[in-house]
Amino acid sequence: MALTAKNKLTFVDNTCLPPKLDDLLYGAWNRCNSMVISWILTSVSREIADSLMYIPTASEIWIDLRDRFHQSNAPRIFQIKKLLTGLHQGSMDINAYYTKLRTLWDELKDFQHVSVCNYGSMKDWANYQNQECVMQFLMGLNESYAQIRAQILMMDPIPVISKIFALVVQEEKQRSIHKDIIGSSVNLYTDQHSLTQQSSVVAAAKGNQYGKENQYIKENSSERPTCSHCHLKGHTIDKCYKVHGYPVGHSKYKQQQWNSGR
Template structure:
């Protein structure tokens, strides 16, 4: 329960602020990563229980709990903040937010599919366009439970998922990249989307040098 000098109540661990069920998945994932880096997940999962009133560790536990609680408060909307500001236990607040907002929202999943299907490069650079796609893919993954076993079915699904991402990325490119897009689709086996991004990004850089 050691507190590092950088563990201050005013710290913003993540840039994403929780507003409701529409971004709970992204927010909770970012917070878990940050809390894991700080070695403080035990204060939200209940594994670090509050010591008894006579324990010499009680004061230190209360300090750590207050720090984690402040980190949560720093990353929620003003409306949610007003509802948890009088709370005293980080685990209880985390559990309450999870129960309220950790719901698979069918309308949001539908919306993400639409956003992915309609996203095109337009005036964006390859990097910005790909980053926007990645954000949508990651949000979708946070809302839907995907197979994670090492079985053949899981491997086949992951291969299909990679192929879908590759096609989504290529379809949204400007027509000026039609040539390299066709070359990419003729590769056997097809590259994963990250490799395709690297190839097309290099093409973009090459054009910039020539221009």
């Protein structure tokens, strides 16, 4: 990628051959060749760079590195397919789970050889690849998405994987909204229940206070003074009407009420 961005890939794939020494472009080619060699030497370990110092062209260095470190893609393909088989959503959200799958799919696709298109065969191959991706994505989902998974499997034809991903993400968002509504209802009920308990505690405290006040009144009522003459409570002998006479204007009924009550 870096060589392509700098327009220097031709110096390593041997398509930009060195001009003759007396060519006017030889100086420019030599400078570019040296620059690409310096990039390669700073991109490898010190031990490998020491073994490449005396190779004159960047293309020869590139061929040497390829022959030395080229390996078969079969072990990596096996590793990717094993990861795809064991990958499940688990605690990940839909976006993180799909991103991991997509990364492995793209890397595996890079290792696969694409055949030449003959009378629409590439369309069938693309449909097969899409179906494989959809099945792997649905198999790794948690069981809580069993309903949306069944709905997708009943579609004919099966949509592309990007459409499947959008449907499952929409289901995840709806569940999140529903969960927030339930959480708000639970919090409201908890707050109301807490207020009810607080009101009960306050009422009980007030009841205990009133009870103590009534008990105090009852206890203090037994300490009211008693007249030694008429033996009635509420006054003493120095204020007893039976000794000193009733007040002027009292009716006979009030005198009888006084005699019977006070």
